[in-house]
Amino acid sequence: MNFKVAIITGGSSGIGKNLAKELLKDNYKTIIIGKTKSNVQETLKELKQISENCSGFVCDINDEKRVKYLVTEILKENHKVDLLVNNAGFSYYKEFDELSEEEIKEIVSTNLLGTMYFCKFIIPYMEKQGYGHIVNVASVAGRIGLPKLSVYCASKFGIVGFTESLYYEMKKKNIYVTLVCPGAVDTNFYRDESFKKFPHAQRHKKVMSPEYVAKEIKKAIDNKRFELILPKLFRFKIMFKDVLKRFAMWYVSRLPR
Template sequence: MDFKNKSVLITGASSGIGKQSAIEFAKLDADLILVARRKEKLDELASELEKFNATVLVCQCDVSNKEQVKEMSKTVLEKFDSIDILVNNAGFAIYGSVKDLTIDEIESQMETNYFGMMYCIKSFLPSMLEKKSGHIVNVASVAASFGLPGIASYCASKFAMLGFSEGLKHELHNTGVGITVVSPIMIRTDFFDHPSFEKMPKYSPTSLSSKTVAKAILKAANSSRLEIIVPSVVRSAVWLKHTFPFFINPIIGKSFKKQLDSIK
């Protein structure tokens, strides 16, 4: 897809993958709608994007709040009529066992990671369908395929995102609107700045840069595939897990459980 003058809305745009994706789209002459809770960070990014002569609209919004999403979408659609690409990137994790996490902590991850995605899709999909074009990119994680101790509630939100996307993809057949999930492994961003990760090693040697994932998001915005796993070699691990769960699940579970037990 030629992104020149295409309107691209990115949630969680204030840092990490969202910020880098905005930069990569701006380089290709897209118009940006930047959505996040921290307006000062969005304003900083908007200033940074001025060098690309990009049209930028800043929208302060907590996507876990459906009323705020309604107001945000109203503002966006008044300016752009419809958007061409919706990147649902906002998300976070709280590390800890299910028995130790509060119900509020578990719910908060589902509210942002899953319901936030759904609120945005419900707000912008009708206009995409009306003009018979557009693409939704949902940023999930390899955790959408592996239930892992310590991040069970985060995994649940990403499993939900992937399942929702797969079902919606079938519904969108022959409408002109596409949907693709980007599922990366660990990324070097402020994702791990949450206090619950304090005792964990921040990044593995195989962790990805936000630019690598941003490039995958641009690819996804013009892809007919349901899911793009980053890096692609990890797709073999997902295949093994689904094909030989009785063999793979105990190995993965034991490894991550050991890490969880070690920080208590």
């Protein structure tokens, strides 16, 4: 097989769709997974204009059993997986006390558990083949708490911690791990009614394009980079926050108990 195989969750829209295009241009066989049948079908049509070497599946990644079944079927057909991109995710823009219990579960389960399920079922296969690369798409909201995004932030902070831990565990297995933390990107992410009042929706010019973000992710994959924070200016803000946090931790650890 003279091509690499990539699986992208949330490949039917936005960042995932554009990353699929970049991978197809670089001769990857690209398998996209999305939740909405019409989005998966439409995106596949677009992708096939670049290369026929792609396929798509509809799967709600909240459903652990369905994810396990789908992964088994994909691996049976392809016999290898070079790259897994855990990108599917969503949120509502509401204060914590406005979210229903169902909405809380839906956010955590899609963003965090969905990522873990795909890792859980694909890592043993990568281990067996002796190599692999996992990309987890978190967010700047996984590094900084933001109002009206509390549960989304919790899920993305969870992905950041999970991915950092995974990095050490996978290193010895020849599996690379990449963490992606973008700021606002112009995608369907903001389609829910609750985002009408989101500040970035009113300042569209400051938002990154999904094409740009996808190209940067592709570069990070090629360079086997651990962490990608976008836009670049945010790197300094996050670094600054981490320095202060470390100072606070050092101070707290010295307090008498």
